Amino acid sequence: MTAQETQRAATGDGERPRFPFAARCPGEPAPEFDRLRADRPVARVTFPTGDTAWLVTGYEDNRTVLSDPRFSRALTTRPGAPRLQPIPPDPASLFSMDAPEHTRLRRLVAPAFGNRRMAALRPVIEREVELLVDGLVAAGPPADLVSGLARRLPITVICELLGVPTADRERIAGWVDVLLSLTRFRPEDVARARADLKGYLEGLVAAKRESPADDLFSELIAARDSGDALSEEELVMMGATVLTGGFLSTASEIALSFLCLFRHPEQLAALRARPELLPSAVDELLRYNALTTGGGLLRVASEDVRLGGVTIATGEAVLPAISAANRDPDVFDEPGRFDVTRESNPHLTFGLGIHYCLGARLARIELELALAVTLRRLPGLRLAVPVGELRAEGGHLIRGLPELPVAW
Template structure:
């Protein structure tokens, strides 16, 4: 790969225009990755930040404690989305506070405990497909499969009534909005989520159950390991994060396999390769719509790819670009569901590596296995370019996905 050339004299405008294809990152990112892997950008509000696009540099930003998430919650730090939702949650903490809260829930997401959930997830997949098969065609896969599956799983794990699904879905959509959403609407949704979980927590205190929320309440009440506001925020963060990304990943996985039918057929004929296919799809699929991850702020001067980033600078790691870096993997713009070595940052890295990564993997594996096995001829019922995506979302989020089988 060519080394970086002279940096642009002035910050370049960011975010970039939407990519021409939902299956590939913005072309500006490849150009930057090759010639200006660490570059200063200017956001619409006039604030500046540094954009990092190469795999090794992005990974460094994610794992290096000199890039602080807690420092990135200040008013002068530019934002590409989540804003107050991230500032008030575990997403915005550095060790030791982040470590303290993460340890409280990490036990529920170990590889062993998640694997023990596989029979339940497989049963849910089969039940959803059974119901789907009774519906007239085309049927909406969003409403009838990709959304209810992760919602049911996280609700059962956390102890949230699935009957409230439509209520908290609206709040979740608002929280996951991009910068086009009025911040007052996001604050209102967070308040409503907080009130909702305040009522649930009171109910669980009166009638404890065998679920994660009851365990967190015990950690609060009996061990004083988190405050009441931390308890509420941790619960609604787990709920939103536990279904929002996985539901959209299922949809984008299926869209991508529809776009690359030879890969879909290869996977259908060799279902034993589904686990590695999930890793490849995590690398390849464009889940985020904005291009950059949550910002960090440098606590001291740091050098990346020969560029000095001053202390106190906001830094955006671009995972979608890192996942297409030819220095990290061969032929990165080619989807290969049988790729044996898949380096990707789809779940992040370092202290903020996705807590539910193993659970998401399990759900994605069983979703693909069920659909490819039981609906081998399933196809999208409309042209991809006509599919309705929600506007103003941080994730590529479909309103509906009509399918036939």
């Protein structure tokens, strides 16, 4: 057998699975991930676009893809590059940059997500959760925890941080929903949503130049206008990046976390009895919940790279399957078991390397306070429908819940 035939046999080339895979339950990774990690940890898959990529399912291989500069984000924006979504990534987005451009822009926005700013935001977020729970209580059960809490909290917080007026937040949420589509919306709809969001942010920049405020966008505008290395396009795209990254993923994680606790009543009882377990419970929820179709951002190899027993050729796409890495039995003891007391938990949910999630601290705080306040205020909180009736969002990068009916 030739070397090429050996590699084809090892990776299953010629029987490429179609990605994304279907999960059996919202929040759970598809069973294909376990099978591939055991048999073909680096395997070719076909995307809805018709493009192919290497899907990486093992923990250590995921760490390599996430941190090795030979796996480039910037190359995914080149004409003809393989893509997962209906339209190519925007090259001006922080998500789509490699160092040193990425380093320069991240340095400008990082202080807004630093420890000091997050500590100041914590009581503000807690008050917002209290108000949202007030609304749930006033309306009475049954209630939808998605529309009543999970979506409203992160869109409020991220828009407050950036300086987006209250009246515009639902429009922002709608654009982000479309932008993170896989197959739900046509390519032209996704392109229009991107253009509409950028157009809106251009107008917001102009308004804040006239009337600066105490918000991140005003700070970035000041940096731009004082001669810092930030173009007008980069300024607008920084706003789009913060909004896209700070809303839907956190909203979906909150909803999936409540569902996970409902599905594991003994763990919910332990958390209620011992609120001091909340930090470890948050980490375990972040590890356990399969939030997206696979996990990380698509990369393109800038040179031939040997990974997981196969050679990834220059120009080929690689997708880190973080949901699979977070269930790797070589790293996590009984990875399929949800345990709020788990101590060793080096999950990769927020990524690794230069693209480690900028808003990781903020997401943790929002999830922790959403759980703490709601479980304290609604001690009888429970799922109001059978789990089997719930369906995750289809045709979308984010596998959240359209609704989560609860009672108390």
